[in-house]
Amino acid sequence: MIRFDDRVFGPQTFDLARQLGDVVIRRSDGLFAYQLAVSVDDLEMGVTQIVRGRDLLRSTAIQLWIRRWLCACGFGTLGERTSIRVREGESASWASPMEFAHLPLIDAADGIRMAKRLNSVDVEAMREHGIDSRAIIGYCAWLLGLIDVPQPASPAELLTLFSWNKVGFDASDRIVDVDTMTR
Numbered sequence: 001m002i003r004f005d006d007r008v009f010g011p012q013t014f015d016l017a018r019q020l021g022d023v024v025i026r027r028s029d030g031l032f033a034y035q036l037a038v039s040v041d042d043l044e045m046g047v048t049q050i051v052r053g054r055d056l057l058r059s060t061a062i063q064l065w066i067r068r069w070l071c072a073c074g075f076g077t078l079g080e081r082t083s084i085r086v087r088e089g090e091s092a093s094w095a096s097p098m099e100f101a102h103l104p105l106i107d108a109a110d111g112i113r114m115a116k117r118l119n120s121v122d123v124e125a126m127r128e129h130g131i132d133s134r135a136i137i138g139y140c141a142w143l144l145g146l147i148d149v150p151q152p153a154s155p156a157e158l159l160t161l162f163s164w165n166k167v168g169f170d171a172s173d174r175i176v177d178v179d180t181m182t183r
Contacts, residue, residue, distance in 0.1 A: 002061040007101035008168040009054060014061035023062050035059065039066040043075065047098075054102040054171070064098070101164060105173045106143065114176065143174045 002014045014020065024033045042050075042063070050060070106114045114120035126136055134152035141158050142150040145166045 002064050004060060004064060004098070004100055006057065006060075007099065007164040008104075008171055009057065009102055010168075012057060012061070014058065016061060016065055020058060020062060023066070025066075035062050036066055039063045039070060040075075043067060043070060049099045049101075051101045051103065053105050054173075055105060057102050060100055060102070101167070103144070103167070104171055107173055107175045109175060109177045111175065113173075139176075143176065145169055 002016060004012050006012055016023075023035055025036050027033050041047075108114050108120060112118070116122070123133075123136060127133070132152060134154055135150075137155060137158070138147065138153035139150045141147045141153055141161070146158060146161045146163075147153070
């Protein structure tokens with residue numbers, strides 16, 4: 001069992017064997033799989049806070065499991081850059097300062113999830129259509145529940161309004177209508 005608290009979706013528990021099955025560590029083409037690579041990178045860089053989409057909640061459980069075993073096997077004692085040190089007689093703190101926040105996904109107006117692989121509208125396309133970056137930032141703040149109506153804003157203007165409680169108040173996926181950004 002892997003358990004962690006998510007700032008938006010609350011306590012999470014995954015039975016890896018039953019819910020997720022085997023995890024590929026090295027692909028058939030010889031490359032290391034994403035789950036291992038990102039776990040090693042997070043350890044190497046000392047990452048303690050992860051914010052990503054809710055579709056990756058299951059990946060968090062897998063990565064925590066991999067992280068635990070990497071530390072248990074002494075990962076971190078081999079390179080100078082590694083931020084986590086495991087000395088003989090010490091136990092690795094494989095999950096301690098990690099914080100997770102998984103955000104609701106954004107669907108297009110037609111209800112289909114927006115994704116790069118689906119060639120969904122992206123920031124570059126919005127800018128090409130004359131949508132100002134402040135309008136995009138304000139719209140995202142509105143989608144996250146930080147402001148009541150979509151209106152242009154800068155990150156600095158929104159910083160004092162940010163709260164995980166606001167973001168987590170409504171964890172349902174969002175529907176975006178690019179046309180409302182310009183109104």
